[in-house]
Amino acid sequence: MAALELWLLVGVLLALSFSGSAALESASTQEFDVRPGGEVHSFSQSKGGYTCTFTYAAQGGTNEQWQMSTGISEDKHVFSCSIWRPQGKSYLFFTQFKADVQGAKIEYSEAYSQAAAGGQKDIALNREEYEVSETAVTHKPGVFRSQLCKLVMVARSTRSEL
Template sequence: TVFVKMATKTNFCVVDLVFLLVLVSVSASERTKTVEFNVKPGGVVHTFSEGIKEYECSFTYASQGGTNEQWLMSVGLSDDDRLFSCSVWRPQGKSYLFFTQFKAELKGTKIEYANAYSQAATGGQSDMPLKPEEFTVGDSTVTHNDGKFNAQLSKLTAIGRTRHDEL
């Protein structure tokens, strides 16, 4: 699957491996989606959304700099419908855009894990987590912190527990 190919190109932390295992263990046709979208500079706020069943991930941002960049969004739902995951990233690695803001929202879930990353200063393919003061994780959102976010974003990952109850 696309997640296995992605794993060979990037170094992941343990939580990212758990995220991959959750997604790889589900049926790719009904339980995961990976879609490409353009991140557009110009300082205008844009939103891109994708979902599975009643769960949705929305990525809202504004950026400045060069030209459009191709990014990917992957969403996945666990076999038992208890975990919904979303990852947004630039497959080429480093983004040359400066993000003035970002927010990811997982609708229908309560976020249990989230992290945001920037490209490592060494120019390699590994992502470095943003400093904790650069962003805030809420019940259903991951948002930049005004005045603290350093405008660099290469990947954002969030996993939410759904409100799915067994009968």
């Protein structure tokens, strides 16, 4: 897929996943608590044979409300998963994070340390802070600076056509 096509696809899927447009076969958003205390927690959402799982450990503060949105394209070949704190910046310090998809291979991902608020632009994490495999986005121990407020993944189906 050409870079321009991929960026257009990402833009459309992100817009659709946040707006809940009917152009997606299936889209939904669920709230969950991100809890401090240093223990490892996970939150998953499944849709149409795909699963997105966010696993993390965090310290400091109190619980924060986060959201996970998942969507599937009309042809059921593209799956999107977005994990974020709607209030913007998280005040928790993440000691680790991993977001993975099942049933698809990641074609695009981006992680952010601060979400847009008051007209500010999102601040992307430095690519040195995390790694992307075919199915997961994971912090890099010793390099990740403990700040995370949003993670976006777009993946294409691994299923073959009959």
